[in-house]
Amino acid sequence: MRRGLTGTYEYSIAGGDTCQAFVPLPLPPRPALSLDADLQERLNAAHLALGRLDGLSLLMPETSVLLYSYVRKEAVMSxxxxxxxxxxxxxxxYEADGAPGSPLDDVxxxxCYVAALEHGRDRMRQGMPLCTRLMNDMHRRLMTQGRGRGKAPGELRRTQNWIGGASAASASFVPPPPHRLEHCLSDLERFINDQPERHPSLVKAAMAHLQFETIHPYLDGNxxxxxxxxxxxxxxxxxxxxxLLYLSLYFKSCRNDYYDLLQAVREHGDWESWLSFFATAVQVAAMQAVEMTLAITRLFTVDGARIRREARADEDALRLHHALFSRPVARRVDITAFNxxxxAAIxxxxxxxxxxxxxxxxxxxAGEPIYVYTAYLDLLNREAP
Structure with missing residues (x-):
């Protein structure tokens, strides 16, 4: 459905140029979403895939194994x-205190992405709602090191930014002016926390993500x-x-469609096309996560059987193999802490x-040995199962 412009334009100044900045209307959209049979089927398929992923995680001998690996894979892709x-x-x-092969700022x-996600998860478990304060805390951790560390970590921007183009005047999109950010984020926070009304979980996640990207409240890391x-x-x-669900790989592979659909919502109010894309992304990513989980479990079982068969069930090898299932790259001290x-046994x-x-x-x-479970790491490095 095309609802027309989903916000208002205001004049702003960026880098000495006058530009028109877009201020989104609060969620939910009006008129309300039109979930036709095709879109509802896509949303149902995505929910089913999420249910399989969540259920499979319960069958893993150690859920932390999957979480540890997938969080880090997503951090790399994002x-x-x-x-x-x-x-x-x-x-x-790098996490094992080694020397990465890529630029240090990159790694x-x-x-920092891993730290930001883990902080958000932990604070929510402690009862903190998903709110602007938590977003700021996560942003602070996200931007602690690396190339964005000098760009006001944890603080809403005080200057006008833009997306695409050499200047704001030629940008593909200009987010709200700084003085509008608190109000926009307050509206988003209310929507995420079911005010004024509740929306289905996937719909909420899809719309909240797009609204956050439209607000673009920080200098970097949005x-x-x-x-x-x-x-x-x-x-x-x-x-x-x-x-356990990460969409960066899908967004990366469909990058042009992703950006086109974001802009179609802003300019035309076509939320339904965005929801259809998002539901497909969730379904694909969840199915890939399920396949990866099964592949990891198979690898551990097959390699364990091989150790028992070819190494006469060497106890030191089996214990080390189990430790590396939890941490596929580990130092001696990590393995000792685990098992x-x-x-000498290691x-x-x-x-x-x-x-x-x-x-x-x-x-x-420092010359300390770091042990790498090569097949496991190769499996995680695959961009699709």
Whole structure:
């Protein structure tokens, strides 16, 4: 449905240029959403895929394994949209106090994404609603290190920004002026928390994400934080127990459609087309997460059986293999903390796993060995199952 312009334009100044900044109307849209049979079917399919993902996470022997890996994979993909070059291996080695193979600012930026998501999840578990204050706290952690660290972490912007183009005058989109941000975010916060009315969980996540991207309240990091809001909303809604759904890969692969649909909502009020795209993204991402979960479980089972068969069930190797299932890149101290193995036992197990081609060793900045479960890392690095 085309509702017409979903906001108002105001004159603003950016970089000495006069421009027209877009101020979105509060959610929900008016007239109300028109969920025809096709769109409802897409939303139902997305909900079904989310249910499978959430249910499968309960069957995992250790849910934290999946969460640890998927959070970091999403951090890499989301940051790549913003131009970083770091890989999942770079991030995990960096977290293990090693020396990443990509620029340090890149991998620090990705690490901050992990910290921001974990902070948001933990604060919500403590009873804090998803609100502007929490967004600011997450943004502060998101921008602590890396290329955005000097751009007012945790603070709403005080200057006009724009998207696309060399200047605001030639930009593809100009978000609200700074003096409008608090009001816009207050409206968004009320919508997320079911005021004035409740909306289905997926619809809420889709509309809140787009509205946040339209407001663009920070000097930098808006795209990453906007993508983080999606799994957190689904957790707050009880759709997922853990924030296991990540859409960055799908958005990256359909980047032009993504931006075109955002603009179509602003200019024409076509929320239904955006919801259809979003529902498909959720369905695809959830199905990929399910396939990845099954693949990880199969890998652990197959490799464990191989250790028992070819290494005569070597106890040190089996214990190390189990530890690396939880942390596919780990130092000796990490493994000891996990299962109590001492350095000698870890080294013995590492020799066995290396001989089977399951393990490689890299060395950190202080020369400390870092053990890498290669097949597991290769699996996580795949962009689609």
């Amino acid at each position: 940051s790549r949209i913003e131009g970083t070059q770091s890989s999942l291996a770079d991030l995990l080695i 620090r930026e990705v690490s 795209g990453r934080l906007g993508r983080l809001l999606i799994p957190l909303i689904l957790v707050s809604e009880g759709v997922l127990r853990e924030p 109590g193995q001492d350095a 080294d013995r197990g590492a020799r066995v796993l290396t001989g089977l081609g399951l393990l490689r060793t890299v060395f950190g900045t």
